[in-house]
Amino acid sequence: MSVDGFSDLRFFMTLMKEGSMAAAAQQMGITPPAVSRRLAQLEHRLGVRLLHRTTRRISLTPEGEMYLLDGARVLGELDALEHAVSGAQASPRGLLRLAATLGFGRAHIAPALSAFARAYPEVEVQLHLTDRAVNLVEQGFDAAIRFGDLPDSRLTARPLMANARVLCASPGYLASAGEPMLPSDLLTHRCIVIRESDETYGTWHFRQAHREETVKVRGMLSTNDGAAATVWALDGQGILLRSMWDIQPYLASGQLCAVMTDWSLPAADIKLVYPTKRHLPAKTRALADFLVAWFREANTGQPSKA
Numbered sequence: 001m002s003v004d005g006f007s008d009l010r011f012f013m014t015l016m017k018e019g020s021m022a023a024a025a026q027q028m029g030i031t032p033p034a035v036s037r038r039l040a041q042l043e044h045r046l047g048v049r050l051l052h053r054t055t056r057r058i059s060l061t062p063e064g065e066m067y068l069l070d071g072a073r074v075l076g077e078l079d080a081l082e083h084a085v086s087g088a089q090a091s092p093r094g095l096l097r098l099a100a101t102l103g104f105g106r107a108h109i110a111p112a113l114s115a116f117a118r119a120y121p122e123v124e125v126q127l128h129l130t131d132r133a134v135n136l137v138e139q140g141f142d143a144a145i146r147f148g149d150l151p152d153s154r155l156t157a158r159p160l161m162a163n164a165r166v167l168c169a170s171p172g173y174l175a176s177a178g179e180p181m182l183p184s185d186l187l188t189h190r191c192i193v194i195r196e197s198d199e200t201y202g203t204w205h206f207r208q209a210h211r212e213e214t215v216k217v218r219g220m221l222s223t224n225d226g227a228a229a230t231v232w233a234l235d236g237q238g239i240l241l242r243s244m245w246d247i248q249p250y251l252a253s254g255q256l257c258a259v260m261t262d263w264s265l266p267a268a269d270i271k272l273v274y275p276t277k278r279h280l281p282a283k284t285r286a287l288a289d290f291l292v293a294w295f296r297e298a299n300t301g302q303p304s305k306a
Contacts, residue, residue, distance in 0.1 A: 009071040017140035092286040093122035100145035143274040157271040168256040172236040183213040190238035191217035
């Protein structure tokens with residue numbers, strides 16, 4: 001690949017990371033018209049349109065997606081090669097961007113990153129907390145915290161923590177509404193729903209031996225924030241499906257009671273994921289090893305070697 005080709009790839013990745021011509025121009029220290037001209041020259045050189053452009057947003061064409069994804073791999077391999085040759089691979093450094101969910105990120109990832117920063121002072125860490133799914137490559141993240149299965153084969157996953165899920169409600173709610181015994185019983189109960197996506201909104205899956213059931217639950221309260229949903233459950237507003245890592249203190253104190261414990265729910269084990277690369281950057285490898293050791297110590301009491 002020519003020098004211009006590498007330069008164009010870095011330009012295009014910056015443009016997609018910033019999400020707009022204006023933001024990319026500010027990041028690169030040039031004007032928005034200059035960004036537009038650079039993009040036009042790149043598309044002319046390649047002979048394809050890379051982006052759909054409107055006054056408010058930009059989006060990838062199929063050719064643009066191919067250029068971005070494969071280009072990120074090419075640049076990643078080049079960076080890894082340069083780091084290996086220069087000896088930088090032995091000393092993690094540079095900017096590392098990590099995405100995590102709001103609740104788990106605040107409670108568990110932020111403390112871990114504080115310790116990581118002391119261990120690796122040459123790595124600048126940016127933690128982005130969001131309950132929206134992130135595209136690591138398009139949004140320029142080095143890694144992300146994910147729950148449950150990993151559908152994208154282009155990502156590598158390092159398990160951090162087992163995470164069972166449980167149905168629970170306050171003693172007051174169960175005293176007034178009764179305790180459900182079967183998934184179908186939930187149809188007559190008030191359920192607190194966490195809106196994670198349109199596909200999973202209020203759809204709860206259960207298994208008992210070889211029997212599987214799916215129930216579409218409803219209630220008067222729903223939210224995209226797990227902490228808010230927990231407040232409602234504690235206040236007796238209904239039955240909540242929540243991760244054990246978050247709800248365990250309330251179960252132990254008796255403020256919430258687990259229900260339907262003879263039925264299992266799909267686990268949502270917690271993983272660190274990052275793009276699969278032959279030469280993983282030293283900063284990403286250091287983070288992965290550190291978090292695996294950190295959570296091993298937290299879960300088993302075994303001292304971390306990180």
